[in-house]
Amino acid sequence: MSEPILSVSDLAVEFDTYGGTVQAVRGVSFDVAPGKTLAIVGESGCGKSVTVQSIMGLIPIPPGRITAGTAMMNGVNIIGRKTVNGEDIRGGQIGMIFQDPMTSLNPTMNIGNQIAETLIVHRGYSKRKAFNRAIELLDLTKIPEPEKRAKQYPFEFSGGMLQRAMIAMAIACEPQVLIADEPTTALDVTIQAQILDLLADLQRETNMAIILITHDLGVVARMADEVLVMYAGQMVEHGGVDDIFYNSGHPYTMGLRAAMPTNQPGIDARLTPIDGSPPDLFHPPAGCGYCARCPHAMQICVDNPPPTYTLGERHETRCWLHHPDNNTQVEGINKAVGSSP
Amino acid sequence: MNNLVSIRNLVKYFDIGPNQRVHAVDDISLDIGEREIVGLVGESGSGKSTLGKAIVGLHDKTSGSVSFKGELLPTKYGPQDFQRHATHMQMIFQDPYSSLNPRMTVGEIIGEGLRLHRQLPAATVRESVAEWLERVGLEADHMSRYPHEFSGGQRQRIGIARALILEPEFVVCDEPISALDVSVQAQVVNLLDELKKSMGLTLLFIAHDLSMVRYVSDRMAVMYLGSLVEVGTANELFFNPKHPYTKILIGSNPEPDPKLERQRPSTAIEGEIPSPVNVPPGCRFANRCPKVMDICHHTTPNLISLVEVDNADAAPRDVACHLYT
Known part of the structure; x- marks a missing residue:
């Protein structure tokens, strides 16, 4: 770059x-x-x-x-x-x-x-x-x-x-x-x-x-070339366009993809909507902005804002799922290689 | 499959001055089967919404006919006609912000149809409204609120409840998801899908988001400048378009897939949709068509059934193009 x-x-x-x-x-x-x-x-x-x-x-x-x-x-x-x-x-x-x-x-x-x-x-x-x-x-x-x-x-x-x-x-x-x-x-x-x-x-x-x-x-x-995904006034994921589409590290990015029909012949998966609506920015949530709609939300997501985790070169995300102590494996989510506080 | 709605040679012109008229819908024939979802696509100004409104009687027809279950619908609706037909044909509008009266509560908006058409006592209407609010994913106590207290997706749900509370058989959905965010679009599409299944609805789904229309519809119809250029089953038409315009329309739709997009050549064509006031003779797409021939400039192609020589089992397809005659 x-x-x-x-x-x-x-x-x-x-x-x-x-x-x-x-x-x-x-x-x-x-x-x-x-x-x-x-x-x-x-x-x-x-x-x-x-x-x-x-x-x-x-x-x-x-x-x-x-x-x-x-x-x-x-x-x-x-x-x-x-x-x-x-x-x-x-x-x-x-x-x-x-x-x-x-x-x-x-x-x-x-x-x-x-x-x-x-x-x-x-x-x-x-x-x-x-x-x-x-x-x-x-x-x-x-x-x-x-x-x-x-x-x-x-x-x-x-x-x-x-x-x-x-x-x-x-x-x-x-x-x-x-x-x-x-x-x-x-x-x-x-x-x-x-x-x-x-x-x-x-x-x-x-x-x-x-x-x-x-x-x-x-x-x-x-x-x-690069994509910045924003949610509730914050960056949730940033990376090269291929990272975002094929190697996404944030449930919101994945949710957006699942909510759109894919145009591939023979694949007619039911659309998966993201339930609920974005948080009220008069009183932004204490933790992660997306936690109320996130299918993988944990207690820590409600209480503390997630730090930025690095997933690769110029690919970073803010999501607690990447914390090294998290043992929940979510399909499609790749573990982070390091984090910056 | 029986036809629920049959549109024959429907024409809708708008007079805009001496000897000037907008050819919004020009000689359209289309059958919509029972429990079928027909997706109608086309650029703005192609006449999609006018067609939808003419079918449910919100526009008078210039000529041609629409019949519902074999019964011919009036050319020009009077109050009695609305009273009679509104109970089985309804419409969901595009803009959830301007299509709900801001001075009525949600309960009044949704219950209005029941009050006008069924003359039910207020308590029964309230019960029914409460039930419908829950069916569309809202809460019963929302009925005393006003439209401004709701988000776009919630308002669209109110519009859906208003249209469906009379349990119509046929609903025209005029761009019901265009004004909504991606995450909310899927909520509304899934809701329509569930209601379609549980109520046996027949839908005319007007939209310009081609991927979404393919996903939602059984059949797709493509409009250009007031006339139909291609009709076929949704998957066949989307993945194997025949008419040059359909090919360009589908090719212009960017795929949410970067690898595919990098390989795909640009399909952008020059020019824009011509004015529907001075409609060119011959094929309406001739001035932009990459495969234009002499005949296209003076003879209008008819919508004909395509017979595939090598594939007798192919799904039915109608195309209006001289390449296939």
Whole structure:
């Protein structure tokens, strides 16, 4: 693994609400290297979007609050900073695309000017130069007739085309990291395939790192080099994509796989749902966040948060089943080779 | 197997201006057998939901017919028709957030059908609601709560209880799991499966998650721009698609298996679904089809039964494509 371009450690984020303080992210660490894709997976409310939004400085403060953690990029902690060496981080060094392309663009501005705005603000381009570059970017994201399209407004674009336009905007300043927050969730599968291919092509050309947030394990299998599985605001497992799919060390990761149909002829195993629902993050459980839904939960899981166990090179999990004194063998769970407190 | 629902040449157009109409459903014929689950797939804008709503009478039909147990259903439903048919045909909606009235308690929502259609005393309705809440995996004392107190998966269970309390024979499930998380999707799918078995339900299961539809359905029907392009048994159609569109649709569905995904070439095709306002003549898929021929641009292919020369035992398959005529 080459040097990471972005490394996040122990990030914790809280939100004050009328109902109390929500601990949305409770100590998350990960890193991503140039040219690699990290997928962050987990169900709604597990903190995956909040994690990347706090790196981007997009969470409203107040009510939000980053209580701990660092995000190091090129040797500088970018949490709470707007610029590094005079250059904007947001939109400059890190680009971001959002889930819903229909509502994330300004309906009163034509597409070309919206892309050009990024270049005018971050790169100091003249209006004309920026607009011409916007046309090139639309061409790069494979939008047909880019000169004509640049003068059109969002309502004249389809969902897939808008997502391309948003990608064009995000890569306008040639970011080192591209954060894609559920980029294809609102799109049909045939359009999803086009957008995923486009992201992979752009990554090959520019060697940017991609952080892909998704809940679709099919998309993860297609795109990711490494996977971070989150649950209740914490990392439960992190590893290479093959480790996560074939050599998983956490009951939640295995539960997600068992809850999806496999597309193999002749295999029609009944789906195994994960019963219950995620814990209330106003009062996160003292022990493991998953213990209330875990089929292998033990008393220690309720009382104490599990430490991180190392299962292999760049493969780690937080689960008490890996404790050396645990004698319960769970099918499919491999014993840890070591642990870090 | 007897047909429970027979759809014949069903057409639904929406007028949107002078001489302009959306061809949402265009000449669809489909039979749904008793106790069968038919999965309906297609991209957004292909007319899946419109077809589902037209079948249960939530949309008036422009032309064509739907019959239920041999009885022809009205083209345009009046209040009496709903009164009569709602007891045996029901619908489960996609969005569990907007399809439940926020000002009604869960008990009122689920019991409304019984009150309107069966004129039962309040105490009997309450008992029945309590029983159904438990059948769908909630608790009887949830009936005095309001929808906002429930999670998405729980709300979908409320929607299911509301649809099934009248013990219908046929239920249209319009993307019942799309708005839910993976772990909860399996809960809802298994619940539908159990209820189907215990009540002998027939389902039209509309969804765009192809793996889930294959898992749930006995047969699958693929729609493109208002018409059916392929119908067949779920496993046959999924693993051996015939129509070029079905092949692309299934090929675009990423598998949750990294080794398989690395070997698989990209099947992405150019272009997007055309506007249903100006429907092209000939085959509707012609402008995106990798195997397009001259005939496709001017002659509309009919849905025909495919006869496999080398395999007489093959499951029945209907395809609308000139490659097979």
